[in-house]
Amino acid sequence: MITSLKRIFKLGWKSLSYDWGVTATTIFVLVLTVSLITSIFLLKGVSQFLIQKIEEKIDISVYFKDDIVENKIMEVRDELLDISDAENIQYISKDQALQDFTERHEQEEVLMQSLAEVGVNPFLASINIKATDPTEYGQIAQFLETGDFGDSIQKVDYYEKKPVIERIFNLADSFKRVGIGLSILLVFFSFLVVLNTTRLAIYNLREEIQVQRLVGASNWFIRGPFLVQGMIAGAVSALIAFVIFISGCWLLSPNVSNLFSDLNVWEYFTGNLLSIILIQLGAGIFLGLISSFIAIRKHLKV
Amino acid sequence: MIKFENITKIYSPEAIALKDVSFEIEKKEFISIVGKSGAGKTTLLKLFLASEKPTQGRILFNNQDICDITPEDICQHRKKIGAVFQDYKLLDSKTAYENVVYIMEVLGKSDEEILRDVPKVLDIVGLTERSHHYPNELSAGERQRTAIARALIHRPEVILADEPTGNLDPYNASDIIHLLLKINEMGTTIILATHNKEIVNSLGKRVVTLDQGKLVRDEKKGRFIL
Numbered sequence A: 001m002i003t004s005l006k007r008i009f010k011l012g013w014k015s016l017s018y019d020w021g022v023t024a025t026t027i028f029v030l031v032l033t034v035s036l037i038t039s040i041f042l043l044k045g046v047s048q049f050l051i052q053k054i055e056e057k058i059d060i061s062v063y064f065k066d067d068i069v070e071n072k073i074m075e076v077r078d079e080l081l082d083i084s085d086a087e088n089i090q091y092i093s094k095d096q097a098l099q100d101f102t103e104r105h106e107q108e109e110v111l112m113q114s115l116a117e118v119g120v121n122p123f124l125a126s127i128n129i130k131a132t133d134p135t136e137y138g139q140i141a142q143f144l145e146t147g148d149f150g151d152s153i154q155k156v157d158y159y160e161k162k163p164v165i166e167r168i169f170n171l172a173d174s175f176k177r178v179g180i181g182l183s184i185l186l187v188f189f190s191f192l193v194v195l196n197t198t199r200l201a202i203y204n205l206r207e208e209i210q211v212q213r214l215v216g217a218s219n220w221f222i223r224g225p226f227l228v229q230g231m232i233a234g235a236v237s238a239l240i241a242f243v244i245f246i247s248g249c250w251l252l253s254p255n256v257s258n259l260f261s262d263l264n265v266w267e268y269f270t271g272n273l274l275s276i277i278l279i280q281l282g283a284g285i286f287l288g289l290i291s292s293f294i295a296i297r298k299h300l301k302v
Numbered sequence B: 001m002i003k004f005e006n007i008t009k010i011y012s013p014e015a016i017a018l019k020d021v022s023f024e025i026e027k028k029e030f031i032s033i034v035g036k037s038g039a040g041k042t043t044l045l046k047l048f049l050a051s052e053k054p055t056q057g058r059i060l061f062n063n064q065d066i067c068d069i070t071p072e073d074i075c076q077h078r079k080k081i082g083a084v085f086q087d088y089k090l091l092d093s094k095t096a097y098e099n100v101v102y103i104m105e106v107l108g109k110s111d112e113e114i115l116r117d118v119p120k121v122l123d124i125v126g127l128t129e130r131s132h133h134y135p136n137e138l139s140a141g142e143r144q145r146t147a148i149a150r151a152l153i154h155r156p157e158v159i160l161a162d163e164p165t166g167n168l169d170p171y172n173a174s175d176i177i178h179l180l181l182k183i184n185e186m187g188t189t190i191i192l193a194t195h196n197k198e199i200v201n202s203l204g205k206r207v208v209t210l211d212q213g214k215l216v217r218d219e220k221k222g223r224f225i226l
């Protein structure tokens, strides 16, 4: 049993080195497929990162009526902290709001002039809420308006922002869905290419397979070396794809960081190193193995 | 030991290879099957190797019907047979040496046995020097001798030799026939299919003659008569 396993490995290794052209072609298509899968994984990470960035920019504000005292507002804030895992709840006083505004519009004389003409501080105190999960905004807005302190609230700007928030959601959602669909399609087609390459390689050896059967080799003894070849080709492809991606990420990372600030591809890659290695190795070996298995099946039928 | 019972093989209505052929082969027998080209010699051997199924009739080997066995049993059956094919059927991706080794590996022989027996057998058929060449680098005669070495190496119960001397010069041919005789003396059943008149006549062994798929003669100390 052990000897025949050893022999199967040896035979697989030998026939891999017998026809370099075929081996190289197989490895080439496998590298393409593994690379495709790795790209999908990386793009998923990058797009999640970008979507998250956009979602982080979403917030809602609760404006309180002019005559509400700070203590009351603090009460509301505490209640908000109780009901939601609001990641970031920020109180902005009337004075703070005025200061923010002046700082932002210092250069625009018209605005400053009209502000001066008003005489009093026209801004309302507010609480700014950023939720961890943007789907919570609806609930938060409802809680604020129907709660005990509904009277103190001038307005919640959720309803103004609602269409934008929803549009971003839908966009992210359809982006995800299209991405998944496209990925499955691409992986499927590249698998077909791998399968057909293997099929051709094995088709070239069909007479040898018949001879092996004629001299009494069992199906597993014939199939084994092909499976070993598929596995080795898969592992080698994974290795090549890994080298391509690690050098690619290293080289491109500065450029990408220039394009999207805060997006560090290199860090993402090294942070997920283990997953990436496993994905590449797993995909390579699995594809090599399964395509050999399928391709040889036809030749072993009696 | 081997029994062909009313064997008919029809490939297609125009190609009827064997018609109602029956005969029996004893253990340790040396039997020649002769006949014109197309008489059905190779077909008979193919049926015995279970690479073709008879249209009618059955073949018994050690009382087992080999026309009706599982794929698993077919492997076991073939492992007991050494076959020299008319068209050699060597593994093109392996050297002469590796071709012979492959059989030993299929049979699960140990590395020591392989290292001991393979060079010996290659030496017997005179291939030592060419043993690391691939089949397409060998002459037809050398390929044939590789095929013979492959059929002998594992001391099978039965050797099927389909025109094993077809591409050999007379000296090599008589060497091979002497080798087959010696193996036969040691107890192996030999089935030789040939159209070589001199060889058959010099053997003085049993001859079965086929003509257009029919068994027309079966003589104990036969001669080559067509």
Ligand SMILES: Nc1ncnc2c1ncn2[C@@H]1O[C@H](COP(=O)(O)OP(=O)(O)OP(=O)(O)O)[C@@H](O)[C@H]1O
Pocket (backbone or CB within 6 Å): B011, B012, B015, B016, B017, B035, B036, B037, B038, B039, B040, B041, B042, B043, B044, B086, B195
């Ligand atoms: N696979 C096949 N399909 C159809 N007809 C076949 C097939 N194999 C053999 N035949 C036919 O069966 C007949 C017997 O063929 P076989 O190969 O047994 O002859 P043979 O006696 O070995 O001839 P030779 O001396 O030339 O080798 C021939 O007429 C041949 O054309």
Ligand SMILES: [Mg+2]
Pocket (backbone or CB within 6 Å): B041, B042, B043, B086, B162
């Ligand atoms: Mg023939």
